[in-house]
Amino acid sequence: MTNKCIPNYYQDRVCLNVLANSIENAKEVYEAAQTYVVVGVLSKNYPTNQLAITEMKKYAMAIDNAISIGLGAGDPNQSKMVSEISSVLQPQHINQVFTGVATSRALLGQDNTVINGLVSPTGKVGLVKISTGPLSCKAPDGIVPVETAIEMLKDMGGSSVKYFSMDGLKYIDEFKYVAKCCAELNFALEPTGGIDLNNYATILKIALDAGVKKVIPHIYSSIIDKNSGKTKPQDVKTLMDMTRELL
Numbered sequence: 001m002t003n004k005c006i007p008n009y010y011q012d013r014v015c016l017n018v019l020a021n022s023i024e025n026a027k028e029v030y031e032a033a034q035t036y037v038v039v040g041v042l043s044k045n046y047p048t049n050q051l052a053i054t055e056m057k058k059y060a061m062a063i064d065n066a067i068s069i070g071l072g073a074g075d076p077n078q079s080k081m082v083s084e085i086s087s088v089l090q091p092q093h094i095n096q097v098f099t100g101v102a103t104s105r106a107l108l109g110q111d112n113t114v115i116n117g118l119v120s121p122t123g124k125v126g127l128v129k130i131s132t133g134p135l136s137c138k139a140p141d142g143i144v145p146v147e148t149a150i151e152m153l154k155d156m157g158g159s160s161v162k163y164f165s166m167d168g169l170k171y172i173d174e175f176k177y178v179a180k181c182c183a184e185l186n187f188a189l190e191p192t193g194g195i196d197l198n199n200y201a202t203i204l205k206i207a208l209d210a211g212v213k214k215v216i217p218h219i220y221s222s223i224i225d226k227n228s229g230k231t232k233p234q235d236v237k238t239l240m241d242m243t244r245e246l247l
Helices: 022-033 049-062 076-089 098-108 146-155 172-184 200-210 233-246
Strands: 016-019 037-042 067-069 093-097 114-121 127-129 144-147 160-163 188-191
Touching: 016 144, 016 233, 022 037, 022 049, 022 067, 022 233, 037 049, 049 067, 049 076, 067 076, 076 093, 076 098, 093 098, 098 146, 114 146, 114 188, 127 146, 144 146, 146 160, 146 172, 160 172, 172 200, 188 200, 200 233
Parallel strands: 016 037, 037 067, 067 093, 093 114, 114 160, 160 188
Antiparallel strands: 114 127, 127 144
């Protein structure tokens, strides 16, 4: 079965992003989402590029390459590794810090893979922090208007804003403005951090009501079984049901 959200990126409006702790779990959530999902595999879990490539290829083969190569809790020190392994794997989705987007796009050599760029809330509506790279995160905060951040991401070959960490509904007013800008500037949006079954619909509705053409919500720890470490397929189904009600 062909993944329905990427590379036909604007064909469908919502695509989930969830984690999997095994190939079996990846298959379970892929089926539970009826392929409207990219499954996160974290680069931070592998000690070397070659081991990451070897293992991630197995995931890719199992779920029509619907993998999302992750940093690991937004760790900027993983930026280089993500770019390097992505150039070999050619995944459907890549998570990057703001300053890593251009490197990933250049090494990919194509425009189909979705690459997000991580920006963070600032406490002020209309402004985001873009100093999320391995060096810039240690410097004084780089804060710019949301519109500027989006256009810079476009300059670098990015596909979407990864808004992290939202801490659930803590920065909801700022998120509304980010959604408005993404809609106006024809850019995708990936809300991330503290999203669960209780606040998912609220967050997604804000993005859809704003007119964002593509939304990729990240729902991670809240739907992971604490005993097995697996993402729960039933929770993924529930998220899909909520999504259908809003579309």
